[in-house]
Amino acid sequence: GQQLNQSPQSMFIQEGEDVSMNCTSSSIFNTWLWYKQDPGEGPVLLIALYKAGELTSNGRLTAQFGITRKDSFLNISASIPSDVGIYFCAGLGSGGSNYKLTFGKGTLLTVNP
């Protein structure tokens, strides 16, 4: 089945630093999504990407849909303590699998004030 490789698994950074994480896949996805999960909560959508090459920003967050449709990255600029959490990439398949979200294993982000 489809798999997403998300890296890094975890990051420890100082407040104010920029963060970058990415996902790669052996399969093509039509949509890439980035979610954040806070402790004890469900994942919450941060950014959605619909076109290959698309670069989208949401405040301090920037994400890109790779040209090959097999990868995506998420950047967080000027990190703050509330950025702490687990970040997941997710790919939405095509054709008969266009309902199925495949998730990466997540990147645990810790921000030291």
Add this chain to the structure above:
Amino acid sequence: DAGVIQSPRHEVTEMGQEVTLRCKPISGHNSLFWYRQTMMRGLELLIYFNNNVPIDDSGMPEDRFSAKMPNASFSTLKIQPSEPRDSAVYFCASRWQGSEAFFGQGTRLTVV
């Protein structure tokens, strides 16, 4: 809208007992998903409903797991009998076709 509502938030049960998890999707959404999250395996899709009909249940671990969606505003995930390895956080998510999936807060299940 209140979002996807799951109950209970926490469930502790003894091995062999029946467990029922409940989900109320966002009104107007026509797709519903049940996911299981563990440290080892991450987020796994268990079952997907479209217009209340189960479309893909290939992720359901075994016959002890069953899910129903009797109407557009309610779904259940049942485990019978439960086992310690079923301990995980179970998420329900819903979406309108073509939109992103919105997740509930999850049910943390502990089977002792």
